[in-house]
Amino acid sequence: MIKVRKLVKRFGLKTVLRGLDFEVRTGEFVALLGPNGAGKTTFLRILASLSRPTLGELRVAGYPLPSQAAAVRARLGVVTHMPLLYGDLTAEENLRFYARMYGLGQADIRLAEVLELVGLSARRRDLVRTFSRGMQQRLAIGRAILHDPEVMLFDEPHTGLDQEACDMLDRILREVAARGRTVVMTSHDLARVEDLASRFDVLSRGVITASAGRDGLGGNLLDFYRGALAG
Amino acid sequence: MSSDRKGPTPSSRPPASFSRAVFAVAWKDLAAELRSRELLSAMLVFALLVILIFNFAIELAPSLRPTVTPGVLWVTFAFAGTLGLNRSMAIEKDRGCLDGLLLAPVDRAAIYFGKMLSNLTFMLIVEIVVLPVYSLLYNTNLFVPGLLGVILLGSIGYVAVGTLLASMAVQTRTRDVLLPILLFPVIVPVLLSAVRASGGFLQGLPMEQIRPWINLLAAYDVIFLAVAYMVFDQVVEE
Numbered sequence: 223m224i225k226v227r228k229l230v231k232r233f234g235l236k237t238v239l240r241g242l243d244f245e246v247r248t249g250e251f252v253a254l255l256g257p258n259g260a261g262k263t264t265f266l267r268i269l270a271s272l273s274r275p276t277l278g279e280l281r282v283a284g285y286p287l288p289s290q291a292a293a294v295r296a297r298l299g300v301v302t303h304m305p306l307l308y309g310d311l312t313a314e315e316n317l318r319f320y321a322r323m324y325g326l327g328q329a330d331i332r333l334a335e336v337l338e339l340v341g342l343s344a345r346r347r348d349l350v351r352t353f354s355r356g357m358q359q360r361l362a363i364g365r366a367i368l369h370d371p372e373v374m375l376f377d378e379p380h381t382g383l384d385q386e387a388c389d390m391l392d393r394i395l396r397e398v399a400a401r402g403r404t405v406v407m408t409s410h411d412l413a414r415v416e417d418l419a420s421r422f423d424v425l426s427r428g429v430i431t432a433s434a435g436r437d438g439l440g441g442n443l444l445d446f447y448r449g450a451l452a453g
Numbered sequence: 454m455s456s457d458r459k460g461p462t463p464s465s466r467p468p469a470s471f472s473r474a475v476f477a478v479a480w481k482d483l484a485a486e487l488r489s490r491e492l493l494s495a496m497l498v499f500a501l502l503v504i505l506i507f508n509f510a511i512e513l514a515p516s517l518r519p520t521v522t523p524g525v526l527w528v529t530f531a532f533a534g535t536l537g538l539n540r541s542m543a544i545e546k547d548r549g550c551l552d553g554l555l556l557a558p559v560d561r562a563a564i565y566f567g568k569m570l571s572n573l574t575f576m577l578i579v580e581i582v583v584l585p586v587y588s589l590l591y592n593t594n595l596f597v598p599g600l601l602g603v604i605l606l607g608s609i610g611y612v613a614v615g616t617l618l619a620s621m622a623v624q625t626r627t628r629d630v631l632l633p634i635l636l637f638p639v640i641v642p643v644l645l646s647a648v649r650a651s652g653g654f655l656q657g658l659p660m661e662q663i664r665p666w667i668n669l670l671a672a673y674d675v676i677f678l679a680v681a682y683m684v685f686d687q688v689v690e691e
Contacts, residue, residue, distance in 0.1 A: 272555055272690065292558045295556055298556070304552070306550055307550070307553070308550060309548065310488040311485055315481075315484060319477055319481045320557070322469060323474055323477055323559060324469060324558060325469035325473075
């Protein structure tokens, strides 16, 4: 579903990604771990076609990037620690706007379905700026799954959420994964991703330094992570 | 997320049409502004203050008014417009909404034209308010059909290049300062043509003398719109 070969990204003289190779099969839930500044967000932004690679080959959902970026974006849902929502529009208006941008014709049924899934049906007519951080993040997930994407990218989705909101987010993430969607998520919260992901990759100094499935961790995730950074 | 997909899947669903995306972006901006009135009120108050300051600063003899009025009007529109352009893009950037727009599977030029359409609407609303106030303060009739046409053409040119440069400036930390520095040198041909054509109508010059300025204005509008259409994708992508 995602294939990346020899990906390089430079910002001026600074090289952030140094020949990164990465592959995700359909239905996998990959947790992308790494210290601050490792290049996780840059990598996800390139996969989301928000940033151009300097060098390398990328294919997402069978389409090459950046040449067929629009086709990739139609199959992609992205959630970041920013909600990407308009505070002066209601929850429903925000989703309706994105439904139009994704070419969903009569979106009423889908909108109701998504609002129900993220537990915001009762607040559908409230302005987003009146929402708590957790509610905004739930609506952000609603926005990202509105067009039923095949691939989902989550960039630190738990940032700034309280325990209850994190639990609700995890419930939605599990539901997304259970539907067979391919998920790549960056996070610093090892305890939380250990329960969610089916594979763990460590990105350090611009390359993937370790990769293991749930069974291949050889102990717990923290030891695996520390080992990957030390190696 | 529905496992039993009721609608078409992403692979079979046609992408949003260009015009649909343009109007969706413009509708979103207008709906949000209708609620907050943040941008329009700032532009309006600023424009009216500029007009008032000019009124106190320069005591105009009636014979001088047709020559000075176009300059005062376009300085007011340009300053108020810059305020609006900055704010309009800042709203997108501050909450990460620009990324949300760029993630949509539409031709990114549609995002530019949608933002341009809403910015143009805001600018025209300010102009609709400013013109009668100026007429009252300076006792000058500004409701000349030709002049209104020039204001429309000038505003399109201003907003066309302003929206593009605002989307560049908003990526920087110094966006508030950077936009006027980038915009005003580039917009000189539009402002010059608009001021000359507006002056021509107010002074009652024959159409033969005004037409070259209108043609120049229309040509710049087309050029700026075409350039923005071609480069917007590169401007907003990292």
